[in-house]
Amino acid sequence: MITKQKERERAIKLRRKGRTYSEILAQIPVAKSTLSLWLREVGIAQKQKQRLTQKKREASFRGGEARRRQRVEETRAILNQAEKEIGAISKRELWLIGSALYWAEGSKQKISNVAQQTQFSNSDSRMIEIFMTWLQDVIKIPREDISFELYIHETSDAKKARAWWSHILTRDEKDIRVYLKRHKPSTNRTNIGQEYHGVLRVRVKRSAKLNRKITGWINGICNHWGVV
DSSP, X not given: OHHXXXXXXXXXXXXXXTOOHHHHHHHSOOOHHHHHHHHTTOOOOHHHHHHHHHHHHHHHHHHHHHHHHHHHHHHHHHHHHHHHHHOOOOHHHHHXXXXXXXXXXXXXXXXXXXXXOXXXXXXXXXXXXXXXXIIIIISOOOGGGEEEEEEEETTSOHHHHHHHHHHHHTOOGGGEEEXXXXXXXXXXXXXXXXXXXXXXXXXXXXXXXXXHHHHHHHHHHHHHTTOO
8 A cells, every 4th residue: 555655646747747658657567547636636737738739749740650551651652553453455455545534624526616626725734644655556547647735824935845744745736736834813823833744735737537436436435335
């Protein structure tokens, strides 16, 4: 009993110095419920309260960092496994992929414009590269029949963006025509920062018939799965 009393007095002294329960338990090996009972009426000074608050913040930060690292590791593992699941892609599969991409992001012919040429626009450079591979390797469009237009906000670095797309496309900068979009102060834009390079439009010359053909491919995909 004397030993317990000494431990209690020591625990109270440590608490008044601003020590956390974990720090006290490391020095006084008792049940946490016992320690809580000993310290429930122990008051501590403002300085010690600040220390405890800081300790809680640090513990919370460490916990958050640990969870973040775990999410990063899990995400990396998922991505690696998913990439392996794709495996090799055949020309036919690329043909279907390109048709689906155009269905999502390409310019379609309408009754009001039956002469719409084949145009594909996106800000994702990887999507543009896949579409370019589709055009040249699958559809066999000559390099000289493909032109490019860059649409970018006038407040952005258009020169830098043009050079960036030139590198991605392995084309001269002069092959990319730039159009500046007027800045609207009232618009809350999220496409800003180092990762913003504008929207690139890939245009195929004399390609109204190709556009109709792509529409037929899209219809074929829908018909295969019974989609009206």
